[in-house]
Amino acid sequence: MKKLRIGMISFAHGHAFSYFNSLHALPEVEVTGIADSVPSRVENLVRAHQLSYYEDYRQLLDTDIDAVVICSENVYHAEITIEAARRGKHVLCEKPLGITKESMEDMIAACRDNNVQLMTAFPCRYLAAVIQAKKAVERGEIGDIIAIKGTNRGSFPGGWFVEPELSGGGALLDHTVHVMDLMNWIIGSAVKEVYAYAAPLFQENIEVEDAGMIHVKFASGVFGVLDTSWSRNGTFPTWGDVTMEIVGTKGVISVDGFAQKNELYSKVNGKGTWEFWGDNMDAYMIQDFVDAILSGEPVPISGEDGLHSANVALAGYQSLKQGQPVQL
Amino acid sequence: MKVAVLGCGGLGRIHASIYAGMQDVELTGVCDIQQDLADDAARMTGAVAYSSFEEMLEKAEFDVISIALPSYLHKEYTMHAAKAGKHVISEKPIALNLEDAEQMIRCCEENGVRLFVGHVVRFFPDYVNMKQSLDEGKLGRACVAHASRIGGHPGATKAWYNEVEQSGGVMVDLMIHDLDFLRWSLGEVKTVYGLNRREELLDYALVTLQFESGAVANVEANWGFPGQFQTKSEIAGSEGIVMANSLKSSSLQIHKAPSASETSAFVTVPESPGFQSPYELELLHFIDCIRTGSESIVTARDAYKALELALAAIESARTGRAIYLPLVQR
Numbered sequence: 001m002k003k004l005r006i007g008m009i010s011f012a013h014g015h016a017f018s019y020f021n022s023l024h025a026l027p028e029v030e031v032t033g034i035a036d037s038v039p040s041r042v043e044n045l046v047r048a049h050q051l052s053y054y055e056d057y058r059q060l061l062d063t064d065i066d067a068v069v070i071c072s073e074n075v076y077h078a079e080i081t082i083e084a085a086r087r088g089k090h091v092l093c094e095k096p097l098g099i100t101k102e103s104m105e106d107m108i109a110a111c112r113d114n115n116v117q118l119m120t121a122f123p124c125r126y127l128a129a130v131i132q133a134k135k136a137v138e139r140g141e142i143g144d145i146i147a148i149k150g151t152n153r154g155s156f157p158g159g160w161f162v163e164p165e166l167s168g169g170g171a172l173l174d175h176t177v178h179v180m181d182l183m184n185w186i187i188g189s190a191v192k193e194v195y196a197y198a199a200p201l202f203q204e205n206i207e208v209e210d211a212g213m214i215h216v217k218f219a220s221g222v223f224g225v226l227d228t229s230w231s232r233n234g235t236f237p238t239w240g241d242v243t244m245e246i247v248g249t250k251g252v253i254s255v256d257g258f259a260q261k262n263e264l265y266s267k268v269n270g271k272g273t274w275e276f277w278g279d280n281m282d283a284y285m286i287q288d289f290v291d292a293i294l295s296g297e298p299v300p301i302s303g304e305d306g307l308h309s310a311n312v313a314l315a316g317y318q319s320l321k322q323g324q325p326v327q328l
Numbered sequence: 329m330k331v332a333v334l335g336c337g338g339l340g341r342i343h344a345s346i347y348a349g350m351q352d353v354e355l356t357g358v359c360d361i362q363q364d365l366a367d368d369a370a371r372m373t374g375a376v377a378y379s380s381f382e383e384m385l386e387k388a389e390f391d392v393i394s395i396a397l398p399s400y401l402h403k404e405y406t407m408h409a410a411k412a413g414k415h416v417i418s419e420k421p422i423a424l425n426l427e428d429a430e431q432m433i434r435c436c437e438e439n440g441v442r443l444f445v446g447h448v449v450r451f452f453p454d455y456v457n458m459k460q461s462l463d464e465g466k467l468g469r470a471c472v473a474h475a476s477r478i479g480g481h482p483g484a485t486k487a488w489y490n491e492v493e494q495s496g497g498v499m500v501d502l503m504i505h506d507l508d509f510l511r512w513s514l515g516e517v518k519t520v521y522g523l524n525r526r527e528e529l530l531d532y533a534l535v536t537l538q539f540e541s542g543a544v545a546n547v548e549a550n551w552g553f554p555g556q557f558q559t560k561s562e563i564a565g566s567e568g569i570v571m572a573n574s575l576k577s578s579s580l581q582i583h584k585a586p587s588a589s590e591t592s593a594f595v596t597v598p599e600s601p602g603f604q605s606p607y608e609l610e611l612l613h614f615i616d617c618i619r620t621g622s623e624s625i626v627t628a629r630d631a632y633k634a635l636e637l638a639l640a641a642i643e644s645a646r647t648g649r650a651i652y653l654p655l656v657q658r
Contacts, residue, residue: 146525146532149548151474153564195521195650197536197544201471202566211472213536213544215521217648223523225534225546229472231564247532251554252478323519324650 003030004294007065009057009080010072011041012160013094015121015282019069020045022286029290035060061087067293070094073166074173078103081118085110090117092289092299096177096313097306099168104310108303119289119299120306122181124242126284127257133246134186142248145187148224149247150179154240155232162208169317170208172198175228176313177306179242180216184308186246189220191308195325196316202231214316215325237263238274329353329615332390334381334405336360336369337486339419339446339607340396346608347394348373353615357388381405385412392417392618394611398486399501400494403428410439417444417614421504422631424496426639426655429632436628444614444624445631449505450512451606451613454572458563459513461570468567470514470543475506478550479557481529489551490529498531499524499645500638503549506561507537507641508626508634510547513563516540521650522641527552535641556598574600 023029033052036042046053054060067090098104111118152175160166198209212228242257260278292299319326333344347355358369359378370377378384393409395418403423406416422445423429436443483490517537524533530552537545562571578598617624640651
């Protein structure tokens with residue numbers, strides 16, 4: 001069996017560890033090496049799995065790999081993706097795909113021109129409840145969709161996430177894209193108008209917003225709202241949530257993506273916690289990426305999908321400046 | 329103190345039965361243009377039934393009137409009662425437009441009577457507890473809040489709810505509870521943005537409030553939810569989060585095997601009983617305010633401001649623009 005040879009570029013975003021574990025578990029995949037300009041982030045992993053390590057990601061791209069997984073700081077997604085495409089490597093890129101519309105278009109064009117595939121990492125499409133909700137919508141179980149109220153709340157991430165020159169934005173950019181992608185996917189219509197509010201509210205003295213509320217109108221007439229705030233503090237029993245109330249003319253579908261949990265009250269943890277026991281969405285996403293690349297089929301979540309969602313967040317910043325809705 | 333009740337539908341009956349059980353309060357009259365409703369309420373409470381307000385005003389002795397009429401009648405009967413020197417306890421919303429609300433407040437002031445509006449959520453223990461957590465500093469600065477209130481369409485059983493000119497629709501009639509609660513808890517509102525879709529027996533709205541403090545809240549209301557009526561609310565602050573959920577606080581659930589005539593498999597009725605209902609706490613408070621002359625937990629001006637938020641949300645939904653307060657009415 002031909003193995004898919006994958007290199008991982010940057011572990012700046014912590015999701016890289018989960019993606020590595022998912023890749024490592026697949027017999028048809030060989031993770032050959034890791035590139036990270038900060039060796040301390042990956043030295044344990046490199047040692048434990050006897051991987052090649054590269055300080056400069058270009059050295060990794062020079063090797064005989066088929067694809068890369070990019071989990072760098074947001075601002076480097078475009079540069080690394082375009083460089084990988086030029087060397088003929090398929091790309092799975094962490095969200096948000098980019099921090100400007102132009103750079104994301106460049107990423108998509110570079111991959112197209114070099115005949116490699118670009119996939120945006122939107123693992124929430126691999127929550128079983130989300131998939132079942134989409135099927136129920138398609139079966140017409142709640143009539144025509146009117147609106148979606150979503151939340152993708154999280155904990156304050158700190159680090160480069162709150163340095164605008166590395167992240168490109170705060171909670172509005174970071175947490176609009178997942179559920180906005182789900183909304184796009186379920187509704188199947190394009191966002192035409194965006195109204196957003198965002199501000200640093202929870203933390204003091206930070207340069208990016210940690211609270212966000214973004215509203216969209218789709219061409220089909222459906223409207224939506226999404227809370228993107230990093231509002232979960234350390235005493236909360238879990239990191240955050242992914243929820244949607246999908247409201248139709250004949251009913252409502254409630255999705256709580258991480259409701260499959262046990263309540264744990266342990267002195268070892270120092271507080272009550274919610275222990276998630278549902279399926280590992282990252283593993284299913286990684287499997288789908290690998291299958292698509294190996295079979296030569298189109299990846300399930302495209303660069304365009306990544307652009308559409310990130311572009312809504314970027315329009316949100318425009319709306320914030322104007323204090324009124326903006327057209328896309 | 330002598331009290332009468334005008335309007336003997338669902339809420340009127342609740343008001344009447346609470347007054348009938350109150351110490352030092354005498355329910356002297358219950359009135360509804362539907363004689364059978366008035367008779368029912370009279371049988372239940374021992375008060376005298378009337379089918380005309382004029383007749384009750386003439387024949388019954390009372391100091392206070394509870395008005396539980398359809399919303400479009402609140403102004404007319406509040407002003408009528410105020411001019412007759414009666415204190416008024418009106419169901420929410422205070423009125424359907426700000427001009428009417430202002431006239432009602434002025435009229436009551438000019439006639440030396442009190443005006444109270446039944447924003448009963450301020451007397452629901454779960455909501456009072458949320459505000460207490462905030463006031464005690466356990467949440468730090470309030471940052472992002474949510475509120476949700478969803479249930480069936482009342483127009484399915486009472487036609488006037490289907491007429492926007494009579495009920496105001498879901499934002500003015502139902503969401504106004506949460507708009508008032510959030511303004512009570514988080515302070516004055518700077519901007520309002522509303523999204524709304526209305527169809528037959530369906531009225532769904534999402535409204536976002538930005539507060540003077542910088543905090544933000546999103547409020548959901550649904551007339552047309554095919555399930556049990558339910559409310560949820562959350563305030564996330566810099567130091568803490570408080571969440572309320574009516575479905576998760578049912579302290580009593582009665583599960584019944586189906587009777588032979590019923591087609592459904594089982595029946596479960598969740599309840600959250602207390603020794604005093606929020607309506608009882610509310611009416612006791614209003615009566616106490618009248619007795620002592622003290623300021624109410626929710627004033628007529630608060631009711632005006634809650635209506636302003638609901639109307640701003642409607643205006644935003646209509647124009648697609650964020651509305652900056654104060655609202656300038658068309």
